[in-house]
Structure formats: structure tokens, C-alpha cells
Amino acid sequence: MAGFAARLLDWHARHGRRGLPWQGSRDPYRVWLSEVMLQQTQVATVIPYYERFVARWPDVQALAAAPLSEVMALWAGLGYYARARNLHRCAQGVVAEHGGRFPTSGAALAGLPGIGRSTAAAIAAFCFDERAAILDGNVKRVLARHFGIAGYPGVAPVERALWQRAQRLLPPAAAMPAYTQALMDLGATVCTRRSPCCDRCPLRATCVARRSGRVAQLPAPRPPRALRIERAHLLVALCRGRVLVEQRAPQGIWGGLFSLPQFASAAALHRALAGLGGSEPPQPLPMRRHAFTHYTLSFTPHVARLPAAVPLPAGARWLRWGEVHTAALPAPVRRLLVELAPMAQAPRAASGSG
Ligand code: SF4
Known part of the structure; x- marks a missing residue:
């Protein structure tokens, strides 16, 4: 559509967001890091994480050389942990297979772990002026509304139509960085999901x-689906001002993070506790819930005290209460431990009694 890109660029020059720490960078490492962090996460949440990452690992070589456990620890709280594992794998791939330099085309970038088509396009547009279209959730919303594209954007035919539109709208190569940023900014600040400001919109x-009059109806929402509930029992085993945690398998929910030992039933938890030398019945706490994208985890914490010298299972370790804020823990587990800290450090635990 004639003028679409021109109007966006003109609007962006006057009203675009300024001062985001990754803005204006042509360094593919920084652009990639920010784009991965921004997937499904608000800008305000991402900024401190981004700044900590680039301060700790200023380039892709440094990140590739870091232990995965440190990457997971710095990522903890940002959610969607597969992103952190892929980030690390991707950094190692860039170093091992590309001599430490990111590929310079969207197509090649999309072959790296954790880099989807839209993220690859953003890196290629920002860093190499490639005429590659982005299509994240915000852009899908802008295009669906502007062109009146019905249907849920997560289904293939609708998504295909959106990609075709997005590609046809692109300006000449030299304008790609500003245009890509303009589209992101419009979706984030004007054509927002709940309260779009059409009066201020350049489109x-x-x-x-x-x-x-269909702004509120577009894009169509995800068709409803029944969310399954998974139940679990978490063991909060205390000993001498420490709590038992174990590292989860690399794949799956909370993969690679440290978490409380998890069991499918209270009976299984009691058996494991006996195996660790726990002689008193654990104290169950009220059930809690945590919503994932595809299901809800409903879990019951059970607090128990262990004798001082217990052999720990493989992958398990004691976590000191002072480490709770910095260890690579899933957010709901960290919240639980922070709440339990006063009770866990009460004189009985501090004395080290079983
Ligand atoms: S802000 Fe309003 S006018 Fe602008 S693209 Fe969104 S729905 Fe259309």
C-alpha cells in the first residue's frame, strides 16, 4: 500500500520510543539478545535483565563461554526458560560454526537455535538493512486491524496472509531499521491490544x-480451549538454614533450573523423605497455582526438617537462604521460599535439629 511505510516512518521520526538500551545498535549480538528477551515479555521487565546480561557478557564469545547454570541464574524470573537455553546454544553455535560472527541474512539467522523467522528478520533489518518483514504479536495486531484480516493469527492461513502483507509493505533497504522499529513502536504504544489510540495513529x-468499527474485534482471539490442571507435591526440606533443591532435566518446564523436589503424590513425597532420613511427618501448606501457557500447575508444598548429614541424590544440593534471590529458581518457587524464609530460619532450624 502506497504511503504505509512513509507514514509510519514520518510518525516514528516524531513520536517513536527513544532511549531503550538496545535501540540504535547495529551489533547483532545486542539486537539478538534484546529480541529474544522481548518475546512475550514487556519492555519494562526486559530492561534490567538486558543490562545485566550485556554487563556480564558483552559479546557472543563471552556468553558462549559462560556455564549454562550462570546464564539460567541471570535469566531466572524472566520466564519461558527455553529461551535462555536456546540463547546459550545459539551463542555456542555462532562461535563454533560461524567464527563468532552472526550470519548476515535473515534466512541464515533463522537456522540458529531459538531464532524464529520474525526475530531473524528483525536482526537482519536492524543490523544489515535487509528487506525482511517482522511479524511478532504486536505487528500481527496492527496488520490484522489495518487490513481487516479476520481469523485468529495463530492459524496457518491467517498467518500466511499476514506475512504476505508484511512483506509487500517494506520500504527500500536503507529505511529498514527505522521502519522495523516504527512498526514495533506503533504496536506497543498506539495500536495496543486493549486501548488503541486511533486518533493518534498515522495509519x-x-x-x-x-x-x-471492528477495532475491538480484530485480531480474532485465540479459540478457547480447556486448560488441563497438573497436580504436584513439592518437598521443602530444611536443614541448618538451608533448603534442598535439585536441578531439573534440561528439557521441559523449568528445564535446567534448580527447583524443589517434585512428586506426583503425597505418598511418593513421604517415601522420598523417609529415604532422606526425615523422621517426622512433613507439614503440608495450602495449595498454590501457577499458570503456564498450556496448563496450570497446582502444587502443595510440604515442609520437613532433615538431620544434618544426609546423602543427597544426584543433581541435588543445599541452597542457603541468602542465595534464594540469586539462584536459578523458577519464579513461583522463589516466591514460596521468600515467604517461608522467616519460618525456615526460626531457632529450631538454625539450631540444626533434625
Ligand atoms: S491504532 Fe487504530 S487506526 Fe491505527 S492501526 Fe490500530 S486500529 Fe487502526
């Missing part, structure tokens, strides 16, 4: 959703 004159 309002041609916006189909606005003209037809």
Missing part, C-alpha cells in the same frame, strides 16, 4: 478496522 485514514 488511521486507511485503517479498515477503524472505518468499519
Whole structure:
């Protein structure tokens, strides 16, 4: 559509976001890091994580050489932990297979772990001026509304239509970094999900959703689905001002993070506790819930005290209470431990009695 890119660029020059720490960078490492962190995560949440990452690992070589456990620890709290594992794998791949330099085309970038088509396009556009279209959730919303594209954008035919639109709108190569940023900014600050500001929008004159009164209906929401509930029992085993944690398998929910030993039933937890030398019945706490994208975890913590010298299972370790804020723990487990800290450090635990 003639003028779409021009209007966006003009708007961005006057009203685009300024001062984000990754903005204006042509360094693919920094652009990649910010794009991965921004997937499904708000800018305000990402900024401190991004700054800590680049301070600790200023380039892809440094990140590739870091132990995965340190990467996971610094990522803890940002959620969607597969991103952190892929980040580390990707850094190692860039060093091992590309001599420490990111590939310079969107197609090659999309072959790296954890880099999807839209993220690859963003890196290629920002760093190498490639005419590659991005299509993250915000951009899907802008295009679905502006062009009146019905249907849930997560289904293949709708997504295909959006990619085709996105590709046809691209400006000449030299304008790609500003255009890509403009589209992101418009989706984040003007054409927002809940309260779009059409009066301030540079695309309002041609916006189909606005003209037809369908702004609130587009894009179509995800079709409802029944979320399954998974139940679990978590052992909070205390000993001498420490709590027992174990590293989870690399794949799956909370993969690679340290967490509380988890069991499918209270009976299984009691058996494991007996195996660790726990002689008193554990104290169950009220059930808690944590929502994942595809299911809800409903878990019951059980607090128990262990004797001082117990042989730990493989992958398990004692975590000192002072480490709770910095260890690579899933957010709901960290919250639980922070709440339990006063009780866990009460005189009985501090004395080290079983
Ligand atoms: S006019 Fe409104 S609905 Fe249309 S693109 Fe702009 S902000 Fe979004």
C-alpha cells in the first residue's frame, strides 16, 4: 500500500520510543539478545535483565563461554526458560560454526537455535538493512486491524496472509531499521491490544478496522480451549538454614533450573523423605497455582526438617537462604521460599535439629 511505510516512518521520526538500551545498535549480538528477551515479555521487565546480561557478557564469545547454570541464574524470573537455553546454544553455535560472527541474512539467522523467522528478520533489518518483514504479536495486531484480516493469527492461513502483507509493505533497504522499529513502536504504544489510540495513529485514514468499527474485534482471539490442571507435591526440606533443591532435566518446564523436589503424590513425597532420613511427618501448606501457557500447575508444598548429614541424590544440593534471590529458581518457587524464609530460619532450624 502506497504511503504505509512513509507514514509510519514520518510518525516514528516524531513520536517513536527513544532511549531503550538496545535501540540504535547495529551489533547483532545486542539486537539478538534484546529480541529474544522481548518475546512475550514487556519492555519494562526486559530492561534490567538486558543490562545485566550485556554487563556480564558483552559479546557472543563471552556468553558462549559462560556455564549454562550462570546464564539460567541471570535469566531466572524472566520466564519461558527455553529461551535462555536456546540463547546459550545459539551463542555456542555462532562461535563454533560461524567464527563468532552472526550470519548476515535473515534466512541464515533463522537456522540458529531459538531464532524464529520474525526475530531473524528483525536482526537482519536492524543490523544489515535487509528487506525482511517482522511479524511478532504486536505487528500481527496492527496488520490484522489495518487490513481487516479476520481469523485468529495463530492459524496457518491467517498467518500466511499476514506475512504476505508484511512483506509487500517494506520500504527500500536503507529505511529498514527505522521502519522495523516504527512498526514495533506503533504496536506497543498506539495500536495496543486493549486501548488503541486511533486518533493518534498515522495509519488511521486507511485503517479498515477503524472505518468499519471492528477495532475491538480484530485480531480474532485465540479459540478457547480447556486448560488441563497438573497436580504436584513439592518437598521443602530444611536443614541448618538451608533448603534442598535439585536441578531439573534440561528439557521441559523449568528445564535446567534448580527447583524443589517434585512428586506426583503425597505418598511418593513421604517415601522420598523417609529415604532422606526425615523422621517426622512433613507439614503440608495450602495449595498454590501457577499458570503456564498450556496448563496450570497446582502444587502443595510440604515442609520437613532433615538431620544434618544426609546423602543427597544426584543433581541435588543445599541452597542457603541468602542465595534464594540469586539462584536459578523458577519464579513461583522463589516466591514460596521468600515467604517461608522467616519460618525456615526460626531457632529450631538454625539450631540444626533434625
Ligand atoms: S487506526 Fe487504530 S486500529 Fe487502526 S492501526 Fe491505527 S491504532 Fe490500530
